[in-house]
Amino acid sequence: SQELEQSPQSLIVQEGKNLTINCTSSKTLYGLYWYKQKYGEGLIFLMMLQKGGEEKSHEKITAKLDEKKQQSSLHITASQPSHAGIYLCGADLNNDYKLSFGAGTTVTVRA
Amino acid sequence: GAVVSQHPSWVICKSGTSVKIECRSLDFQATTMFWYRQFPKQSLMLMATSNEGSKATYEQGVEKDKFLINHASLTLSTLTVTSAHPEDSSFYICSAPTSLGFTYTQYFGPGTRLTVL
Numbered sequence: 001s002q003e004l005e006q007s008p009q010s011l012i013v014q015e016g017k018n019l020t021i022n023c024t025s026s027k028t029l030y031g032l033y034w035y036k037q038k039y040g041e042g043l044i045f046l047m048m049l050q051k052g053g054e055e056k057s058h059e060k061i062t063a064k065l066d067e068k069k070q071q072s073s074l075h076i077t078a079s080q081p082s083h084a085g086i087y088l089c090g091a092d093l094n095n096d097y098k099l100s101f102g103a104g105t106t107v108t109v110r111a
Numbered sequence: 112g113a114v115v116s117q118h119p120s121w122v123i124c125k126s127g128t129s130v131k132i133e134c135r136s137l138d139f140q141a142t143t144m145f146w147y148r149q150f151p152k153q154s155l156m157l158m159a160t161s162n163e164g165s166k167a168t169y170e171q172g173v174e175k176d177k178f179l180i181n182h183a184s185l186t187l188s189t190l191t192v193t194s195a196h197p198e199d200s201s202f203y204i205c206s207a208p209t210s211l212g213f214t215y216t217q218y219f220g221p222g223t224r225l226t227v228l
Contacts (some may be wrong), residue, residue, distance in 0.1 A: 033217065042117075042221035043155075043205060088154065090217075097208055098145065099157060099217065101154040 003027060004091050013079050014110050019072045021090035021105045031092035033074045033099065034063050036085045037048065046074075065083030076107075084109045115207050116136055117220035118215075124195055125228055132190045132223045134161075134205035140185035141207035145217070146178075149202040161188040164216040 005024045013019045023032065030052050034041040047056045049065035049072060056063050060077045076083050086106050089100035114137040136142055140162045149153040158168045159180055167180035167191050177199075179191040193200055202223040208215060 021116070037217070040202065040222070040224065043206075043219035045216060045218055048216045050215075067165070090155075097143070098157055098160065099155075099206070100157070103154050 004089065004102045005102050006105055006109055008054065008105060010106040010108070012108045012110060016078050019020060019076050019079055019107065021087050021089075021107075023072045023091070023102050025070045025091055025093065027070070027083065028091045029065065029069045029072070029091050031093040031097075032063075032065055032069075032105055033090040033092075034072070034074050035087055035088045035090060037104070038085050046087075064069075079107075079109045081109050081111060082109060114166070115204060115205065115218045115220040117223050119223060120221060121224040123226045123228065126196055126228045127194055129191055129193045130195055132192070132203055132205075133187045133222050134190070134207070134226075136207045136209070136218075137152075139207070139209045141188075141209065142185060143208060144182065144188040145208075146180065146188075146190050147204050149204060149222075155204065159190075161190075163188075179180045181206060189194065192225065197227045200225055200227045 031047050034046040035041050045065045051071045052067045054065045062075045065072045086104045088104045089102045112132040116135045118133045144161040144167045146158045158173045159167050161180045163182040169175045182188045186217045205220045206217045
């Protein structure tokens with residue numbers, strides 16, 4: 001979606017290193033969702049952010065939504081092979097629960 | 112977390128035939144479900160909103176007569192691809208919103224891979 005820019009498109013990280021994925025919107029984010037997908041499979045829900053400045057963590061994954069509610073980042077600490085996959089940000093841009101998705105970030109974790 | 116299932120997980124059909132895909136919310140009720148389509152190496156694109164007890168609403172460019180949606184109950188929505196053609200081959204995935212405690216989120220099904228020969 002041109003309304004939602006996700007970067008980088010792909011990244012390769014050494015096991016144990018940190019990584020960050022960004023999701024930027026041209027419109028206000030009424031809800032920002034992070035999912036993980038293995039190619040050809042369903043989406044695994046990671047986190048949902050709604051309030052400006054909000055930050056959530058689960059295990060080694062932290063997601064933040066900036067104060068202006070137009071950008072979110074997903075940070076993985078000490079990456080492991082299990083973190084490999086495609087990360088998608090989905091956004092409710094019109095406060096109607098319909099999600100627009102970024103192009104995705106393919107994460108490869110090298111042992 | 113909440114679970115959404117889809118059936119079948121994959122289907123191969125001949126051109127011109129119709130295919131029905133089911134989306135079920137297993138442990139919660141969903142008055143609204145969403146249908147997305149994902150082409151290879153691309154992201155998800157919303158096709159339509161399935162509404163229990165009323166007509167589905169379709170996104171711009173999606174043919175409502177080709178992609179029939181029926182939200183028969185609070186836990187089941189079906190997507191029927193009518194007169195399928197090879198260009199309809201794609202990964203179809205549904206989602207259902209729900210609230211867990213005070214948090215609203217959307218859970219996705221595992222997807223259905225459709226191949227039209």
